Amino acid sequence: AQKITQTQPGMFVQEKEAVTLDCTYDTSDQSYGLFWYKQPSSGEMIFLIYQGSYDEQNATEGRYSLNFQKARKSANLVISASQLGDSAMYFCAMRGVPQTGANNLFFGTGTRLTVIP
Amino acid sequence: DTGVSQDPRHKITKRGQNVTFRCDPISEHNRLYWYRQTLGQGPEFLTYFQNEAQLEKSRLLSDRFSAERPKGSFSTLEIQRTEQGDSAMYLCASSLSWGQETQYFGPGTRLLVL
Numbered sequence: 001a002q003k004i005t006q007t008q009p010g011m012f013v014q015e016k017e018a019v020t021l022d023c024t025y026d027t028s029d030q031s032y033g034l035f036w037y038k039q040p041s042s043g044e045m046i047f048l049i050y051q052g053s054y055d056e057q058n059a060t061e062g063r064y065s066l067n068f069q070k071a072r073k074s075a076n077l078v079i080s081a082s083q084l085g086d087s088a089m090y091f092c093a094m095r096g097v098p099q100t101g102a103n104n105l106f107f108g109t110g111t112r113l114t115v116i117p
Numbered sequence: 118d119t120g121v122s123q124d125p126r127h128k129i130t131k132r133g134q135n136v137t138f139r140c141d142p143i144s145e146h147n148r149l150y151w152y153r154q155t156l157g158q159g160p161e162f163l164t165y166f167q168n169e170a171q172l173e174k175s176r177l178l179s180d181r182f183s184a185e186r187p188k189g190s191f192s193t194l195e196i197q198r199t200e201q202g203d204s205a206m207y208l209c210a211s212s213l214s215w216g217q218e219t220q221y222f223g224p225g226t227r228l229l230v231l
Contacts, residue, residue: 004159033217043206045160045222052217091159095218104150104173105220107159 002027002094006108013082014116020067021077021111023092029053033095034075035105036066040088048090051075079113087115119143121223123209129229130199137195138226142211149192150220151184153177154206166192167214199230 003026013019025034036048051059051066059066067076079086089112093105122141130136142149148167152160163182164174168189178184181199186192196203206227210220 035219037222042224043227044224045208045210047219047221050217050219093159103148103165103218104162104175105152105160107161109157109159 002029002032002096002106004092004094004106004108006092006111008111009109010112010114012114012116013079013086015084016081018078018080019082019113021079021090021092021113023075023077023108025073025075025092025094027073027094029096034066034068035093035095036064036075036077037091037093038086038088039091039110045091049077082115084115084117087113089113121209121211121221123207123223123226125226126224127227127229129231131231132199132201134199135195135197136199136228137193138207138209138228139191139193140209140211140223141191142209143221146211146213146221147189148212148214148218148220149186150210150212151192151194152208152210154208154225155204160208163194196228199228201230204228204230 005024032053034051038046049061049064051068063080065078089110091110092108124139150165151163154160166186181197184194206225208225210222212220
């Protein structure tokens with residue numbers, strides 16, 4: 001069974017600094033996808049970045065990058081040059097193997113990021 | 118290109134009443150998912166559709182819950198005989214069935230059962 005662990009309930013970062021949000025996962029599947037979502041107080045889940053298990057390079061999307069270490073089963077999110085609008089909950093998620101029909105996402109418990117002016 | 122929309126955004130109901138939520142996915146997306154999120158937790162999978170076929174249901178989806186996607190476009194989630202434990206945010210997401218299959222979420226429906 002898939003499991004996502006986010007060990008940081010809350011994180012603080014100074015505006016314009018970089019911050020790393022931790023995520024470890026557990027799966028016996030060889031093929032899987034890892035996602036990060038941002039959830040502001042309004043409640044909507046906003047997709048940030050995706051990493052496939054066979055991707056050799058770390059994914060990047062603007063100020064977001066994913067530090068993917070497959071052997072350690074970790075997929076940490078790095079946000080560079082933090083902005084006040086980055087304050088939100090951040091969820092790491094993993095998708096099961098499509099061939100088995102497990103297309104749903106498994107989510108961690110999230111990390112609340114607060115950006116300090 | 119409009120995103121995923123959900124209606125209503127908020128619902129307050131009394132225990133024992135039935136409620137129905139609607140989700141309109143991104144127009145070209147053939148997959149649609151329902152999740153439930155309680156306070157302090159990440160979303161938990163309830164069910165998903167590919168076109169009009171309901172392909173997977175979680176054990177969380179008790180027999181009081183039913184979901185439909187009659188024409189492969191919008192979907193409804195109905196909860197019968199609501200209980201206080203049903204109070205949560207109900208999130209809908211949609212995706213394509215190829216490529217990264219990234220799921221894009223709607224704003225959610227917050228349900229409060231009194």
